[in-house]
Amino acid sequence: MSELTDKVKDKVKSAIGSIKPKKNKDDGPDSPEPKESQDTPSDAQPSTAQAGDKQSDPADGKDGPSKNALKKQAKEAEKAKKKAEKAAKQEQAEKEKAQAEAAEPDYATNHYGELPMHQSQSRPGRARTDLSKLTAQNDGEHVTLRARIQTSRAQGKRMVFLNLRQRTDTVQALLQVTDDQVSTQMVKWATSLADESIVLIEGTIMKAPEPIISASIDDVEIHIRELWLISGLEDRLAFSLEDATRSESAPEVEGQFSRVLLETRLNNRVLDLRTQTNQAIFRLQHGITNLFRQYLNDQGFVEIHSPKLQGAATESGASVFKVDYFKRNAFLAQSPQLAKQMAIAADFERVYEIGPVFRAEDSNTHRHMTEFTGLDLEMVIEEHYHEVRDLLDEMLKSIFRGLREKYSKEIGVIKKQFEADEFKWREGPEGTLILSFKEATDLLVEDGVDRSDLDDINTKNERRLGRIVKEKYDTDYFIVDRFPMELRPFYAMPSADDPNLSNSYDFFMRGEEILSGGQRVHYAPFLEEAMKKKGIDPASMKGYLDGFRLGCPPHGGGGIGLERVLMLYLKLNNIRRASLFPRDPKRLEP
Numbered sequence: 001m002s003e004l005t006d007k008v009k010d011k012v013k014s015a016i017g018s019i020k021p022k023k024n025k026d027d028g029p030d031s032p033e034p035k036e037s038q039d040t041p042s043d044a045q046p047s048t049a050q051a052g053d054k055q056s057d058p059a060d061g062k063d064g065p066s067k068n069a070l071k072k073q074a075k076e077a078e079k080a081k082k083k084a085e086k087a088a089k090q091e092q093a094e095k096e097k098a099q100a101e102a103a104e105p106d107y108a109t110n111h112y113g114e115l116p117m118h119q120s121q122s123r124p125g126r127a128r129t130d131l132s133k134l135t136a137q138n139d140g141e142h143v144t145l146r147a148r149i150q151t152s153r154a155q156g157k158r159m160v161f162l163n164l165r166q167r168t169d170t171v172q173a174l175l176q177v178t179d180d181q182v183s184t185q186m187v188k189w190a191t192s193l194a195d196e197s198i199v200l201i202e203g204t205i206m207k208a209p210e211p212i213i214s215a216s217i218d219d220v221e222i223h224i225r226e227l228w229l230i231s232g233l234e235d236r237l238a239f240s241l242e243d244a245t246r247s248e249s250a251p252e253v254e255g256q257f258s259r260v261l262l263e264t265r266l267n268n269r270v271l272d273l274r275t276q277t278n279q280a281i282f283r284l285q286h287g288i289t290n291l292f293r294q295y296l297n298d299q300g301f302v303e304i305h306s307p308k309l310q311g312a313a314t315e316s317g318a319s320v321f322k323v324d325y326f327k328r329n330a331f332l333a334q335s336p337q338l339a340k341q342m343a344i345a346a347d348f349e350r351v352y353e354i355g356p357v358f359r360a361e362d363s364n365t366h367r368h369m370t371e372f373t374g375l376d377l378e379m380v381i382e383e384h385y386h387e388v389r390d391l392l393d394e395m396l397k398s399i400f401r402g403l404r405e406k407y408s409k410e411i412g413v414i415k416k417q418f419e420a421d422e423f424k425w426r427e428g429p430e431g432t433l434i435l436s437f438k439e440a441t442d443l444l445v446e447d448g449v450d451r452s453d454l455d456d457i458n459t460k461n462e463r464r465l466g467r468i469v470k471e472k473y474d475t476d477y478f479i480v481d482r483f484p485m486e487l488r489p490f491y492a493m494p495s496a497d498d499p500n501l502s503n504s505y506d507f508f509m510r511g512e513e514i515l516s517g518g519q520r521v522h523y524a525p526f527l528e529e530a531m532k533k534k535g536i537d538p539a540s541m542k543g544y545l546d547g548f549r550l551g552c553p554p555h556g557g558g559g560i561g562l563e564r565v566l567m568l569y570l571k572l573n574n575i576r577r578a579s580l581f582p583r584d585p586k587r588l589e590p
Helices: 002-017 067-103 184-192 262-267 276-298 337-345 386-406 408-417 437-446 459-473 524-533 538-549 562-570
Strands: 112-114 142-154 159-166 169-176 198-207 220-231 322-324 329-332 350-358 371-380 433-436 477-481 504-509 512-520 555-561
Touching: 112 184, 142 184, 142 220, 159 184, 159 198, 169 184, 184 220, 276 350, 276 371, 276 386, 276 408, 276 562, 337 350, 337 371, 337 538, 337 555, 371 386, 371 562, 386 408, 386 477, 386 504, 386 512, 386 555, 386 562, 433 437, 437 459, 437 477, 459 504, 459 512, 504 555, 504 562, 512 562, 524 538, 555 562
Parallel strands: 112 220, 169 220, 433 477
Antiparallel strands: 142 159, 142 198, 159 169, 198 220, 322 329, 350 371, 371 555, 477 504, 504 512, 512 555
């Protein structure tokens, strides 16, 4: 206790010494503090003029502190003394508590802690459980699993709840002090683990007495017996994943949560991709490409892989990226269009490709990127280009059905954040709604659009057309056929009955184009003339033309933007949300 007393005395002295005498209210701002006169001995008796409530300072004639001021100073000094004593006692109590805890034996040291860096030191062959497999039927079973800590919530010093996450699934886990397995030190250590830490857990599956609303798996809870840290955090989180998964329509309440902006998400994309919503989005993206492959494989198509470096700069109306290529120029492919047609000329008959597409367009919109993934196909035509159009239509509808049937869980996760009406298409015998370009523009004119503005259907009018079609035909998916020839690339085939129209089509989802295609010119002399009309020198594309000079069957195809289909099916409102690491005119990383 002598040590405590000395500390108290030191803090009291320090507190009292820091208090300066208060100035008299009559003193000016620059009045000096009272001091002894150098001309008067310190033991001299005060004169009659100095007697009373105030003391005179011979140096400046000013009065000293009043009795009230002195009382106030004494009161403040006493207050400071008590505060210092209290602080010292609290400090001592905390020290004694820490010493007591350190002295208390930790019987759980073999059940928790940080694992050495994983270098594949051993392979014991212990089975690991996937969270998605947990159900109440597993009640009482032992489980070993790896997961991230999404959040933790301590209940005193003897209990902590951990919300564990794997991809789109979360489950609640409980760590509670027991007599022989879990110590207070173990609980304290678990409470200190940062959100997003990766842990290895061993425990028992217990049926929850009531639904756990904070977890996607709401009928079970894991009672932890062992807890090991696999990987902790070196940096602070830019945002919490709880905030990043809140509904886009939820009102932001100050002090409760912060809305995470898209720019912040993209700047911290690795963290953002961990959310349950994004895990679900990219499982659907995988689903689209898988369903695309399955359908076309069943229809006898062959998957190809074409080069993305090409020697010609012009293929369509889109701009291209120029790159240095061993002292000459090369260009990033705008699509596999030329390679697909050359494969048809090489008698592959039916081909498809999934690969990157590059567009050097300075378009900073919700639906454009400079690099995206194309789903392209090309096939021989036997009688009519509608063979291709109809196959594309059936293929897309098979994708829509597959997403609905196989990914309902993921769609449900996404809808919690991005609320949207279910995507609708015609599934009855009437088939997909198909409008000619003229019929589509007529609908827009009836809705008030000036026909002079409809030489092409721009983005604004695409959306307007989508709204009209939804109201009139109750579908989010439709096709516009026979576009004007002037709107299509050089390889588009003119219509036999009207050279001003083309044998081409666009497909739409929720009022936005997702596919463009049609019949291609396969006759070499006609193709050369078409190139010249578009200002393209045939000699610059000799390798492409040579295949047609050797004879090529009639053919057609189409190209689909993967991210755009995903964005519109789920109504994500921005294509960047449908791209793993999006590239646009302003973004090259991460």
